[in-house]
Amino acid sequence: MPQGSEQKEMFKNDLEFARSLDETDPLKIYRKRFLIPQHHQRDAIYFTGNSLGLQPTTTQSYLQTELNDWAKYGVEGHFLATHPWLSYHELLTTKMAKIVGALPEETVMMNQLTVNLHLLMVSFYRPTSSRYKILCEAKAFPSDQYALQSQVKFHGYEPKDALIEVGPREGEYHIRQEDVLAAIEKHKDSLCLIMIGGVNYFTGQVFDMKTITEAGHKAGALVGFDLAHAAGNIKLELHVWNVDFAAWCSYKYLNSGPGSVAGAFVHQQHLLNTQLPLFAGWWGHDKKTRFLMDSTFVPMQTAERWQMSNAPVLSMAACRASLDIFEEVGMDALIAKSKLLTSYLEFVVGEINNEKNNCLQIITPKENRGCQISIVAHGYGKALYNKLIENGVVPDWREPNVIRCATVPLYNSFEDIYLFGQILTSLL
Numbered sequence: 001m002p003q004g005s006e007q008k009e010m011f012k013n014d015l016e017f018a019r020s021l022d023e024t025d026p027l028k029i030y031r032k033r034f035l036i037p038q039h040h041q042r043d044a045i046y047f048t049g050n051s052l053g054l055q056p057t058t059t060q061s062y063l064q065t066e067l068n069d070w071a072k073y074g075v076e077g078h079f080l081a082t083h084p085w086l087s088y089h090e091l092l093t094t095k096m097a098k099i100v101g102a103l104p105e106e107t108v109m110m111n112q113l114t115v116n117l118h119l120l121m122v123s124f125y126r127p128t129s130s131r132y133k134i135l136c137e138a139k140a141f142p143s144d145q146y147a148l149q150s151q152v153k154f155h156g157y158e159p160k161d162a163l164i165e166v167g168p169r170e171g172e173y174h175i176r177q178e179d180v181l182a183a184i185e186k187h188k189d190s191l192c193l194i195m196i197g198g199v200n201y202f203t204g205q206v207f208d209m210k211t212i213t214e215a216g217h218k219a220g221a222l223v224g225f226d227l228a229h230a231a232g233n234i235k236l237e238l239h240v241w242n243v244d245f246a247a248w249c250s251y252k253y254l255n256s257g258p259g260s261v262a263g264a265f266v267h268q269q270h271l272l273n274t275q276l277p278l279f280a281g282w283w284g285h286d287k288k289t290r291f292l293m294d295s296t297f298v299p300m301q302t303a304e305r306w307q308m309s310n311a312p313v314l315s316m317a318a319c320r321a322s323l324d325i326f327e328e329v330g331m332d333a334l335i336a337k338s339k340l341l342t343s344y345l346e347f348v349v350g351e352i353n354n355e356k357n358n359c360l361q362i363i364t365p366k367e368n369r370g371c372q373i374s375i376v377a378h379g380y381g382k383a384l385y386n387k388l389i390e391n392g393v394v395p396d397w398r399e400p401n402v403i404r405c406a407t408v409p410l411y412n413s414f415e416d417i418y419l420f421g422q423i424l425t426s427l428l
């Protein structure tokens with residue numbers, strides 16, 4: 001397969017070439033392990049795995065096992081089920097930890113993403129009168145903006161004053177790392193927390209989380225990341241980078257189904273601190289004595305301390321089906337294919353531009369991206385998106401004219417990209 005700078009010369013915008021890349025793709029068998037939505041009796045070109053990942057063919061049987069055990073055992077399934085429900089969440093921990101570069105004790109699957117962000121901020125956003133600001137990215141995902149605003153207000157501060165938003169410069173689309181670092185430096189005496197999306201949902205920009213974490217700590221702040229668009233997409237080393245906390249959902253790149261259970265990470269260095277304030281529930285209580293039902297909370301010394309409720313087994317079953325595939329493939333192989341897919345997409349967009357007056361502009365930084373490419377279609381509007389849908393392409397549209405395409409290495413093919421290019425060309 002072509003590598004690095006040779007790619008451009010070696011790629012060709014034709015069907016035979018795209019198929020030859022698929023033929024030599026070491027991950028080609030995995031596409032068959034996902035249910036691809038159909039459009040007029042053929043596979044749709046599904047580029048929305050960054051919004052809702054596709055269903056693995058095994059998900060149904062993982063769920064069926066739990067439904068059968070529920071039917072067979074009732075409440076006794078907590079102990080007698082094929083995978084006893086009492087400790088079901090533990091089945092996910094090690095596999096999930098590997099994907100985000102965490103230790104198992106630093107990782108827990110629980111709740112939903114925004115809920116986890118709040119619960120973690122209860123512990124890690126502890127403002128004082130002099131140090132109360134949160135640094136975040138401008139135009140963060142709305143749910144994150146609401147979460148940050150409400151946390152700040154909850155502690156009696158004004159979002160206008162307490163939230164430091166770092167945005168792109170005039171005329172630019174992504175945020176310069178130097179501007180993030182400059183903002184940290186500027187507010188270093190009042191900065192309490194840095195909370196950024198590891199991968200920006202709109203542009204697909206990957207932030208240098210290691211450097212941001214170091215700079216944040218140097219300024220005396222704690223650092224957390226929303227990894228909704230990062231988990232299962234890019235290489236993460238949360239433990240080594242010394243990130244304080246992180247949260248992510250499992251229904252995007254992690255293919256666990258709509259609204260499925262989310263993930264949370266708390267760095268090892270915080271786990272022994274039993275004085276950390278938190279909102280507690282029985283599932284965060286020390287396992288050994290949990291069922292003595294004593295009134296004194298004895299915190300777990302793992303990330304499970306933040307777990308309040310018993311495990312949502314049905315959504316966890318769907319999550320397991322997907323994590324088992326990740327376990328088999330490994331992030332390194334996924335990322336290698338992801339890079340080739342995005343390079344090919346970039347090449348195809350370049351070919352379209354040659355023909356169509358450079359009307360397409362890729363706003364995702366080449367050196368800092370996962371498998372999402374965001375394309376501005378200059379001079380076009382929502383009608384273009386509607387036409388793409390009519391033609392069996394499922395991209396994501398953001399007003400006024402941005403097409404987001406996620407080429408997901410587990411199930412997207414080079415042929416998908418070629419066909420997308422043909423359809424898009426015909427519509428421009």
Ligand SMILES: *Cc1c(COP(=O)(O)O)cnc(C)c1O
Nearest residue numbers: 112113114141143201226228249
């Ligand atoms: C998808 C996404 C969410 C969604 O939050 P839920 O709590 O899962 O509904 C939040 N933040 C970001 C950055 C996202 O990409």
